[in-house]
Amino acid sequence: MKHLILGTALLALTAGMGAAQTVRLGTEGAYPPYNFIDDNGQVAGFERVLGDELCKRAELTCEWVTNDWDSIIPNLVSGNYDAIIAGMSITDERKQVVDFSENYTPPSPSAYMAKSADADIENGVIAAQTGTIQAAHIASTGATLLEFPSPDETVAAVQSDEADAVLADKDYLIPVVEESGGALVFVGDDLPLGGGIGMAFRKSDPELRGKFDAAIKSMKADGSLNNLIIEYLGEDSPHF
Structure with missing residues (x-):
C-alpha cells in the first residue's frame, strides 16, 4: 500500500511538471x-x-x-x-x-534624423513607424506623417528623399547616423516622449x-x- 501511495504521488508530481x-x-x-x-x-x-x-x-x-x-x-x-x-x-x-x-x-529621447540639418521638421514630410509614439507626435504637429511598418523603411524613405526626416527613438538612430559617414544627421532638439x-x-x-x-x-x-x-x-x- 505504501508503494502504491508513493507511486501515485510521484505520478501526480510528474504530471504537474509536464504541464508547467x-x-x-x-x-x-x-x-x-x-x-x-x-x-x-x-x-x-x-x-x-x-x-x-x-x-x-x-x-x-x-x-x-x-x-x-x-x-x-x-x-x-x-x-x-x-x-x-x-x-x-x-x-x-x-x-x-x-x-x-x-x-x-x-x-529616453526621440530624435529627428535627415540628410541635412536644414530639413523642415515643422511642416515637411516626416517618416515614422506605424503605431509608435513618434507617429502619434507627428500627427499632432503641422508636419505630414508618412508611416511605414518597419523602422528600416523609415530610414530608407529619408535616404530616397521620399521623406524630409524620420522621427524615432534616438537609441535606434545613433548607430544609423554613425554608420552613414556624414550622409545623415540629427536635426533640431531631442523630444522626451513616453x-x-x-x-x-x-x-x-x-x-x-x-x-x-x-x-x-x-x-x-x-x-x-x-x-x-x-x-x-x-x-x-x-x-x-
Missing part, C-alpha cells in the same frame, strides 16, 4: 539594438539578454516569438504569446488595452506580470540592469 507553463515572449526582431535577428536566425540584442535574465530570476521557462510591430498588441491579446518585450513605450493609450510591467528603461519602456501583458495575467515586475526590480537593485543599458544602448542612454 512555457512563457512565450513576443518581440519584433527588427529594432536594433533593442531586438533583432542575428546571423543564426535567433532573436538577439538588449531585450533578448534582458528577457532571458528576467526569466531566469522569475524561475520561468521562456521561448521567443517574433511578430510584426503593427499587430504585436492584438496578437498578445488573442493569445499568440504571453508578454511583449519589444522596445514598447509605456503610454496611457496602450494602458487601455494591456498592462505594463515596471519600466526597464527610463524615458514613460520609458516596459513589458506588456494581457490584463487577465496579473500574476505573470508580478513575477516579471519582481525580476525587473531585482535587476534595478543590484545594478545589473544599468550595466545592460550601458552595454547595449550606450553610456549616454538614460539609466536608473
Whole structure:
C-alpha cells in the first residue's frame, strides 16, 4: 500500500511538471539594438539578454516569438504569446488595452534624423513607424506623417528623399547616423516622449506580470540592469 501511495504521488508530481507553463515572449526582431535577428536566425540584442535574465530570476521557462510591430498588441491579446518585450513605450493609450510591467528603461529621447540639418521638421514630410509614439507626435504637429511598418523603411524613405526626416527613438538612430559617414544627421532638439519602456501583458495575467515586475526590480537593485543599458544602448542612454 505504501508503494502504491508513493507511486501515485510521484505520478501526480510528474504530471504537474509536464504541464508547467512555457512563457512565450513576443518581440519584433527588427529594432536594433533593442531586438533583432542575428546571423543564426535567433532573436538577439538588449531585450533578448534582458528577457532571458528576467526569466531566469522569475524561475520561468521562456521561448521567443517574433511578430510584426503593427499587430504585436492584438496578437498578445488573442493569445499568440504571453508578454511583449519589444522596445514598447509605456503610454496611457496602450494602458487601455494591456498592462505594463515596471519600466526597464527610463524615458529616453526621440530624435529627428535627415540628410541635412536644414530639413523642415515643422511642416515637411516626416517618416515614422506605424503605431509608435513618434507617429502619434507627428500627427499632432503641422508636419505630414508618412508611416511605414518597419523602422528600416523609415530610414530608407529619408535616404530616397521620399521623406524630409524620420522621427524615432534616438537609441535606434545613433548607430544609423554613425554608420552613414556624414550622409545623415540629427536635426533640431531631442523630444522626451513616453514613460520609458516596459513589458506588456494581457490584463487577465496579473500574476505573470508580478513575477516579471519582481525580476525587473531585482535587476534595478543590484545594478545589473544599468550595466545592460550601458552595454547595449550606450553610456549616454538614460539609466536608473
